[in-house]
Amino acid sequence: MDQPIAITRSGFVGLLGRPNVGKSTLLNRVLGQKLAITSPRPQTTRNRVAGVLNRGGVQMVFFDTPGVHEGEKLINRYMVKEALSCLPDLDVAVFLADATEAPHHDDEVLARHLAGAQVPVLLVLNKVDVGCVPVPFFTALLPFRSVHRISAATGEGVAALLDEITSLLPEGPEYYPDDALTDRSERFIAQEFIREKVFALTGEEVPYSVAVTVDSWKDTPETGLVVIHATIHVERDSQKAILIGKGGQMIKEIGKRARLDLEALLGARVYLDLHVAVEKNWTREPASLKRFGYEVKP
Ligand SMILES: Nc1nc2c(ncn2[C@@H]2O[C@H](COP(=O)(O)OP(=O)(O)OP(=O)(O)O)[C@@H](O)[C@H]2O)c(=O)[nH]1
Numbered sequence: 021m022d023q024p025i026a027i028t029r030s031g032f033v034g035l036l037g038r039p040n041v042g043k044s045t046l047l048n049r050v051l052g053q054k055l056a057i058t059s060p061r062p063q064t065t066r067n068r069v070a071g072v073l074n075r076g077g078v079q080m081v082f083f084d085t086p087g088v089h090e091g092e093k094l095i096n097r098y099m100v101k102e103a104l105s106c107l108p109d110l111d112v113a114v115f116l117a118d119a120t121e122a123p124h125h126d127d128e129v130l131a132r133h134l135a136g137a138q139v140p141v142l143l144v145l146n147k148v149d150v151g152c153v154p155v156p157f158f159t160a161l162l163p164f165r166s167v168h169r170i171s172a173a174t175g176e177g178v179a180a181l182l183d184e185i186t187s188l189l190p191e192g193p194e195y196y197p198d199d200a201l202t203d204r205s206e207r208f209i210a211q212e213f214i215r216e217k218v219f220a221l222t223g224e225e226v227p228y229s230v231a232v233t234v235d236s237w238k239d240t241p242e243t244g245l246v247v248i249h250a251t252i253h254v255e256r257d258s259q260k261a262i263l264i265g266k267g268g269q270m271i272k273e274i275g276k277r278a279r280l281d282l283e284a285l286l287g288a289r290v291y292l293d294l295h296v297a298v299e300k301n302w303t304r305e306p307a308s309l310k311r312f313g314y315e316v317k318p
């Protein structure tokens with residue numbers, strides 16, 4: 021077997037942007053596999069997720085982050101804090117924007133947070149497969165080091181972006197072992213995959229009222245089966261009824277789709293058992309938020 025090339029340069033790259041611009045899609049594109057969850061709705065990602073890419077002796081640790089936005093609920097405040105908390109760790113900041121729309125108020129909010137950044141900030145205009153508004157609209161926001169036009173969906177422009185990021189990373193250690201994909205546990209990713217299916221299959225406020233916990237996880241090497249029990253928590257009884265669906269159809273479909281993604285990730289057969297529970301107003305309650313992995317620190 022070929023020895024992996026020794027890592028001599030490394031660094032942390034933040035994927036930052038307002039909600040729905042394609043940060044998580046770009047992370048998955050860069051890694052060449054699905055790690056982060058995505059959806060056509062804003063505010064899908066709630067936690068920072070590191071994805072590790074080793075390329076020709078360079079280790080790039082990408083942070084997918086929640087979209088920077090203004091929201092009054094405690095969960096929204098948590099998300100924005102979580103996104104901005106990576107700034108002190110970065111070697112390169114990627115300011116991702118939607119090339120099909122003029123800058124939005126939330127783009128300006130992010131620009132203000134990046135204004136004093138001590139690291140290069142790259143402007144990356146995503147979704148160029150479906151259009152591109154005039155670039156000066158965006159370059160007026162900050163003194164960007166460079167501008168890239170990409171499509172995270174098709175991969176157009178991503179190689180050139182990676183080349184520039186590579187050129188900006190300093191000499192450094194291997195932060196994660198060769199075979200590491202992420203800093204997150206399989207349990208966390210399972211919770212996220214389940215939450216993604218809720219985003220895909222339900223509407224209105226339901227996805228925003230959902231948190232997922234994995235209650236038990238059992239690997240059985242003899243049979244190659246992974247048995248996972250998880251709970252989908254909602255804020256109201258009416259949402260529980262929607263998630264279960266007529267004759268249990270909705271929960272069955274969520275479970276089926278999440279199981280297929282988990283089997284691809286784990287390379288194993290998965291038995292996924294889902295429950296739905298009501299935790300009233302959890303998006304506004306510090307104790308509930310903490311229990312679900314969204315701790316708001318003072
Ligand atoms: N046409 C097109 N759609 C894209 C592209 N990149 C992402 N999308 C779509 O844009 C939507 C949002 O993508 P996400 O990756 O979830 O966006 P995000 O920035 O992570 O969003 P939040 O987690 O909510 O902040 C999804 O429907 C993606 O499929 C692209 O290059 N072209």
Ligand SMILES: [Mg+2]
Nearest residue numbers: 043044064065
């Ligand atoms: Mg995201």
